[in-house]
Amino acid sequence: GAVVSQHPSWVICKSGTSVKIECRSLDFQATTMFWYRQFPKQSLMLMATSNEGSKATYEQGVEKDKFLINHASLTLSTLTVTSAHPEDSSFYICSARSSSGSQNEQFFGPGTRLTVL
Amino acid sequence: GQNIDQPTEMTATEGAIVQINCTYQTSGFNGLFWYQQHAGEAPTFLSYNVLDGLEEKGRFSSFLSRSKGYSYLLLKELQMKDSASYLCAVREVWNTDKLIFGTGTRLQVFP
Numbered sequence: 608g609a610v611v612s613q614h615p616s617w618v619i620c621k622s623g624t625s626v627k628i629e630c631r632s633l634d635f636q637a638t639t640m641f642w643y644r645q646f647p648k649q650s651l652m653l654m655a656t657s658n659e660g661s662k663a664t665y666e667q668g669v670e671k672d673k674f675l676i677n678h679a680s681l682t683l684s685t686l687t688v689t690s691a692h693p694e695d696s697s698f699y700i701c702s703a704r705s706s707s708g709s710q711n712e713q714f715f716g717p718g719t720r721l722t723v724l
Numbered sequence: 725g726q727n728i729d730q731p732t733e734m735t736a737t738e739g740a741i742v743q744i745n746c747t748y749q750t751s752g753f754n755g756l757f758w759y760q761q762h763a764g765e766a767p768t769f770l771s772y773n774v775l776d777g778l779e780e781k782g783r784f785s786s787f788l789s790r791s792k793g794y795s796y797l798l799l800k801e802l803q804m805k806d807s808a809s810y811l812c813a814v815r816e817v818w819n820t821d822k823l824i825f826g827t828g829t830r831l832q833v834f835p
Contacts, residue, residue: 639821650811650828651767656821700766704821712757713823715766 609635609705613716620691621724627687628719630701636681637703641713642674645698657684691723728826730812735832736802744797744810744829752817758786758797759811761828767811770797799831807833 610633620626630640638659643651655676656664663676675687684703688695698720702713727749736742748756755774759767771779773788773795785798797810812826 641821641823643825648830650809651825653822653824698764712769712772713821715759715768718764718766720764 609633609703609714611701611703611714611716613699613701613719615719616717617720617722619722619724622692623690625687625689626691626721627685628699628701628721630684630686630703630716632682632703632705632714635703635705637684637705638681639704640678640684641702641704642676642684642686643700643702645700645718651700654686659684688721691721693723696721696723728812728814728824730810730826730829732827733830733832735834738802738804738833738835740802741798741800742802742831744799744812744831746795746797746812746826748793748795748812748814748826750793750814750816750824753790753793753814754817755815756786756788756795757813757815757823758784758795759813761809761811763808770810802833804833804835807831 612631614629640657642654644654645651653666654669657676657678659678665671678684698718700718702715704713729747758770760770761767771786778787783800788795809828809830811828813823816822
């Protein structure tokens with residue numbers, strides 16, 4: 608099946624710093640990637656839809672100036688958490704849709720655990 | 725908008741059968757997915773239903789009734805490794821990419 612990678616797998620940073628998370632589709636091209644956030648014992652919450660070559664579409668309540676998304680190529684999307692604070696500590700997961708799949712299945716990356724001190 | 729409900733937690737015994745239900749309300753339905761997620765890991769795809777009926781894949785089966793806004797995931801011959809969270813996700817009809825996830829059901833399998 609299609610493989611999606613994320614980097615880093617975990618990161619610890621000080622409050623006020625910015626953190627960049629990369630999401631790559633390794634063996635397929637993804638015109639659309641998705642960024643989710645998951646707090647402990649909760650389900651995935653869609654943050655934004657990342658489209659290659661255009662601006663991301665953010666879900667209601669997600670600050671676009673705080674969570675910067677760049678989808679510069681068909682295999683890479685990045686999420687930058689700017690001026691991170693402890694409440695941003697969470698598990699961030701990206702997914703990419705393979706257009707060749709019969710049901711347009713989304714493939715998920717392994718996730719990035721962010722801890723803001 | 726979308727509203728998806730699942731039981732929060734379930735327990736079962738190794739070797740048994742368990743059914744995890746998912747009900748949804750949506751103004752536009754274009755498919756339902758089930759994912760398995762172990763703690764600290766990303767979700768992995770289990771099944772997809774877009775038409776009414778039962779889809780069987782090994783020990784796992786998924787059922788959909790669009791008129792009732794209802795789906796279930798059936799796990800047979802439970803194994804300890806099946807202890808995980810099971811996420812129901814609905815895809816919107818006007819956006820074939822966007823998935824809305826339910827709260828997830830944490831299943832604990834006991835020996």
